[in-house]
Amino acid sequence: MSSVTFAKAIADENRQRIMHLLCCNWLCVNDVVEQLDGVSQPTVSHHLSVLREAGLVHVRRDGRQVYYSLNQDEMVVCCGRLMKRFAPERTQVADVPLALIPVES
């Protein structure tokens, strides 16, 4: 996915709110609809499909419900690509992916 596609995918307030809900959490569509009040179910479904096509969410079906969670690895890849292209003098993201920054366990 290109940096432009990535940027378009996250360039919406409700989509970022959904991303935040799905960050470190598996939620089904209805959970998202409830926590996002003021947004209809079809709209949430639409936003989720945008995020899905951009590869920014994981999807898992369980019975009647479909669960989503944020794909943090893809976020790292996309942000890393942005940094490599647009901040080459500030980081060494070029060859050393950001993902290697260790997380304390």
Next chain:
Amino acid sequence: MSSVTFAKAIADENRQRIMHLLCCNWLCVNDVVEQLDGVSQPTVSHHLSVLREAGLVHVRRDGRQVYYSLNQDEMVVCCGRLMKRFAPERTQVADVPLALIPVES
């Protein structure tokens, strides 16, 4: 600037082409227009104003020309914020800004 504003600012192909031209380079508007062929001067001016209002470019006037260059530090800040929000389990961008990753001199 919010993550949504940032995403909107970079969510356009021509704008990213301009950003790439301005990365590590000071160019005046006409230089950008020439290197971007197929895009009119007013359109380039418009895109530059979007980037300027987002704080993503440095601006300097020299005589009749206005020179722009990409604000790499702001790119680092914005990408860092994205990572902090949407990839907290993959990086430690939270308190240690990406900018600290040393660049070999």
Next chain:
DNA sequence: GTTACATATTGACGGACGTCAATATATTGA
């Protein structure tokens, strides 16, 4: 199968945005 529930798709609407031609503003040099 039928009913109930969860999610996705369709179609329509309105607003946001990228684009350009035309024009305005700003700066320099004569």
Next chain:
DNA sequence: TCAATATATTGACGTCCGTCAATATGTAAC
């Protein structure tokens, strides 16, 4: 001041996109 050049602004146009109501599809329990 006037002409020339560089950039910004305005206004209009078409397209893209977020939104919802209505409907379709899919899944499970009976």
